Amino acid sequence: MSHDLPDIAAALVARGKGLLAADETPATLKRRFDTVGVPSTEETRRTYRDMLLTTPGVSEFIGGVILQDETIHQQGSDGRPFAKMVSDQGMIPGIKVDAGAKPLAGSPKETVTEGLDGLRERLAAYRDLGARFAKWRGVIHIGDGLPTRICIVANAHALARYAALCQEQGLVPIVEPEVLMDGDHTIERCEEVTSEVLRVVFAALEVQGVALEGMLLKPNMVVAGVDCPVQPDVDEVAFATLRCLRRRVPAAVPGIVFLSGGQTSRLATAHLNAINRLPGSKPWAISFSFGRALQDDALHAWRGREDGVHEGRQAYAQRARLNNAAALGKYTDESEETLFTAGANPRRELHDD
Secondary structure, eight states: OOTTHHHHHHHHTGGGOEEEEOOOOHHHHHHHHHTTTOOOOHHHHHHHHHHHHTOTTGGGTEEEEEEOHHHHTOBOTTSOBHHHHHHHTTOEEEEEOOOOEEEETTEEEEEEEOOOTTHHHHHHHHHHTTOOEEEEEEEEOOBTTBSOHHHHHHHHHHHHHHHHHHHHTTOEEEEEEEEOOOSSOOHHHHHHHHHHHHHHHHHHHHHTTOOGGGOEEOOOOOOOOTTOSSOOOHHHHHHHHHHHHHHHSOTTOOEEEEOOTTOOHHHHHHHHHHHHHSOSOOOSEEEEEESHHHHHHHHHHHTTOGGGHHHHHHHHHHHHHHHHHHHTTOOOHHHHHHHOOTTOOTTOOOOOO
16 A cells, blocks of 8 residues: 555545545436536536546545546646646546446346446556546445345445455545435344444455555445435434444544435434434544535536526635535534525425435
């Protein structure tokens, strides 16, 4: 492992900073653009990312940006490559490197993430383009008889192999085992599955010789399924999530950056804040790596309009500020009302994919 990887990992989550997950594929971004009537072309996607990545002062709240293959090869409006633009803004550029979740042989209702073939060479190429960390997402479904052990083990192995290759190539791996919110399972079932997934993932990381000091964990929060008739309150989610992490995540990991999953922007922020406000030991920085939960207000303020760029930047910067406050345990509901300006509606509830 490169000696600077622990420093990079620590810098990504320093002082309550988190990550902007701007790693949507063109297909995913098209679905989001459709909600605001913006055609998805290479140019509109480039313009949208340019708006986010040129937002002044956002590096106070965002430590790194996860890019996607299309984006890391694009340039901003001033001609700078996006990875250099991120670095020039005082943030660290990263890259999504998995090839997506595919049906799992022997259990077609489940998936395993592919992309290990040729990964060593792709990681080296991305590092040459400016990336200093990478991300790989494994997906776990809860359902009748799910997840199976083969699914958990297969995804844990892929995450561990990816992480080892990242560190070999001088990149910090973001390890993302996501237990999905889809379904009607209880919060207790989510905690049970999340705990087992994390146990198997860290066992696989140990087998592959991954240095925990040079990685970050990107897990789900422990929540009930979206169709569960009994939804836990914010404090219940915080307590169950932190209990699960304390039992399964080694103290050597420098940071935990939550995904938002299917939560609204405000709810994801409130949960993050509640977790950080709980008493007791937290040996890791606890922060965020949100996609839609950071971008939705900005997207709806912008709507593809040239005269909406300023409002889009304001909305993004304010959401980043709120999540930074939550990562420090200093977020309040009142801050939603005082920080938002015209063009971004803090009461709008837009769900993640």
